[in-house]
Amino acid sequence: xxxxxxxxxxxxxxxxxxxxxxxxxxxxxxxxxxxxxxxxxxxxxxxxxxxxxxxxxxxxxxxxxxxxxxxxxxxxxxxxxxxxxxxxxxxxxxxxxxxxxxxxxxxxxxx
Amino acid sequence: xxxxxxxxxxxxxxxxxxxxxxxxxxxxxxxxxxxxxxxxxxxxxxxxxxxxxxxxxxxxxxxxxxxxxxxxxxxxxxxxxxxxxxxxxxxxxxxxxxxxxxxxxxxxx
Numbered sequence: 622x623x624x625x626x627x628x629x630x631x632x633x634x635x636x637x638x639x640x641x642x643x644x645x646x647x648x649x650x651x652x653x654x655x656x657x658x659x660x661x662x663x664x665x666x667x668x669x670x671x672x673x674x675x676x677x678x679x680x681x682x683x684x685x686x687x688x689x690x691x692x693x694x695x696x697x698x699x700x701x702x703x704x705x706x707x708x709x710x711x712x713x714x715x716x717x718x719x720x721x722x723x724x725x726x727x728x729x730x731x732x
Numbered sequence: 733x734x735x736x737x738x739x740x741x742x743x744x745x746x747x748x749x750x751x752x753x754x755x756x757x758x759x760x761x762x763x764x765x766x767x768x769x770x771x772x773x774x775x776x777x778x779x780x781x782x783x784x785x786x787x788x789x790x791x792x793x794x795x796x797x798x799x800x801x802x803x804x805x806x807x808x809x810x811x812x813x814x815x816x817x818x819x820x821x822x823x824x825x826x827x828x829x830x831x832x833x834x835x836x837x838x839x840x841x
Binding site: 712 | 763764766773774775776777778781819823828829830831832833834
């Protein structure tokens, strides 16, 4: 298995632009999580899905953030419009039970 | 609300100098405590799961222990390749993990 695959690895965008981050979870995993990591706040859970259904999005900071999981093998996290304070590393993780497997992350820089 | 506090924030050791990292937690109904290792530019990598007080797990130079209020990650005779950030997380009610802010370990040769 190739593990959790995230794309792009790096994204630099201008303030106000739309950003879409992508994630392919491990086949057979029924949970998918989106985390954001910064030096100041560590790992923060943004949203998670169970069997493609959003369960808890209380960590999504603002309405500018949205996430979808149209099928078991794909999820997106969208930021529209992006702001400099959104700069962070965004991780996707999937699990079957509590054994999370993380992707390599997307480093987002908003200038 | 589940809470995890890790200490110290950063730790520098000489190669071969054993030490311990601490993870204190508060959670309603612990379903598991997890240790992860994170290298720069990578996602966290799973190390151990502990489920009940008194449980211990070992992997190479690492040993994780659990009490009702905290967990320790003991590092015996560390090597430079053990340098990383070590993250602790707890699972309470629901399916989400709550992470601590990590301990950044540096092992000098």
